[in-house]
Amino acid sequence: MKLSVKNASFRYHRGRTLFDKVDFSIHSGKIMTILGPNGVGKTTFLRCLMGFLRWTKGETFIDNRPLSSIKQSQLWKRMAYVPQAKGVNFPYTVLEMVLMGRSPHLGVFSVPSVRDKKTAQEALCEIGIGSLAHKACNEISGGELQMVLIARALSAEPGLLILDEPESNLDLRNQLLILDMLVKLARQKQVACIINTHYPQHALRISDQTLLLGTGPKHIFGPTKEIITENNLRDYFGVDALIVKGEKANQESNAIIPFAVLSDC
Numbered sequence: 001m002k003l004s005v006k007n008a009s010f011r012y013h014r015g016r017t018l019f020d021k022v023d024f025s026i027h028s029g030k031i032m033t034i035l036g037p038n039g040v041g042k043t044t045f046l047r048c049l050m051g052f053l054r055w056t057k058g059e060t061f062i063d064n065r066p067l068s069s070i071k072q073s074q075l076w077k078r079m080a081y082v083p084q085a086k087g088v089n090f091p092y093t094v095l096e097m098v099l100m101g102r103s104p105h106l107g108v109f110s111v112p113s114v115r116d117k118k119t120a121q122e123a124l125c126e127i128g129i130g131s132l133a134h135k136a137c138n139e140i141s142g143g144e145l146q147m148v149l150i151a152r153a154l155s156a157e158p159g160l161l162i163l164d165e166p167e168s169n170l171d172l173r174n175q176l177l178i179l180d181m182l183v184k185l186a187r188q189k190q191v192a193c194i195i196n197t198h199y200p201q202h203a204l205r206i207s208d209q210t211l212l213l214g215t216g217p218k219h220i221f222g223p224t225k226e227i228i229t230e231n232n233l234r235d236y237f238g239v240d241a242l243i244v245k246g247e248k249a250n251q252e253s254n255a256i257i258p259f260a261v262l263s264d265c
C-alpha cells in the first residue's frame with residue numbers, strides 16, 4: 001500500500017494558507033510523523049489527507065488512485081483513524097466501542113460475527129486494557145479513552161493507521177507501550193502509520209520520515225534524523241534545545257533538552 005500527497009495546499013475560508021505545495025509518499029511498513037507548533041495545522045492536515053476536508057489544491061492518492069475516487073466503504077476497510085480523545089457522551093462499554101472498529105467490514109444489516117468479537121478482544125489485549133472491557137466509556141479517564149480509541153482502530157485491521165497525538169494523555173509507561181506497539185504493527189504487519197505528535201523524541205524513536213510544518217507557511221519533509229535537528233527545532237519551534245543520545249542494554253534513545261525560548265521567532 002502506498003499513500004501519496006501531491007502538491008497539496010490548504011486554507012480555511014477567509015483564513016491564512018496553512019500549508020502549501022506539500023509532497024510526500026509513505027509505503028507499507030513505514031512510520032511517518034508530523035510535527036509543528038500549536039495551531040500550525042497538524043490536525044487540519046490529517047483531515048485533508050483523509051478527505052474530511054478538501055485540499056484547496058492538490059490530492060491524496062492511495063496506490064496511485066485519487067482518494068476522492070475511492071468509495072468510503074472501500075476506503076475505511078483499509079484506513080483507520082485515531083482522533084484526539086475528547087470524551088464520549090453515550091455509555092457504550094469499552095468492548096462495544098472497540099467492536100465498532102469492525103463496522104467497515106460488516107454488511108449494512110449484519111451483526112458482528114464470532115471472528116469480529118475475537119478481533120476486538122485481541123485489540124483490547126494488545127493495548128493492555130482487557131480489564132476495562134465492561135466499563136462504560138463515559139466513566140473512564142482521558143488516557144484510558146485514548147487507549148480504547150487506539151484499540152478500536154486496531155480492530156479494523158487497517159493497512160494504513162492515522163493517529164492524532166496518540167500519546168498526549170498517556171503516562172510514561174503507556175506512551176512507550178503505544179510507541180512500541182506502532183513499531184511492531186509497522187514492522188511485523190506492514191501497516192503504514194502517520195502520526196501527529198508534539199514529541200520530537202518520539203519521532204526520533206519510531207519514525208522513518210517526518211513532515212515538519214511551520215507558519216509562513218513553510219515545511220520540510222525527509223528522513224526523521226535529517227528533519228529533527230537542533231537547527232530545525234530552533235527554526236520551527238523557536239526553542240534552543242540539545243538533542244542527546246543515551247544508551248542502555250544496547251538500545252539507543254534520544255532525548256530533547258530544551259534550554260530557552262528564542263525571542264526572535
Ligand SMILES: Nc1ncnc2c1ncn2[C@@H]1O[C@H](COP(=O)(O)OP(=O)(O)OP(=O)(O)O)[C@@H](O)[C@H]1O
Pocket residue numbers: 012013015018036037038039040041042043044045
Ligand atoms: N473549522 C475551522 N475553521 C477555521 N479555522 C480553523 C478551523 N479549525 C481550525 N482552524 C484554525 O486552523 C489553524 C490550525 O488548526 P489545527 O487544529 O489544525 O492546528 P494543530 O497544529 O493541530 O494545533 P495543536 O498543535 O494546537 O493541536 C488554527 O489557527 C485554527 O484556529
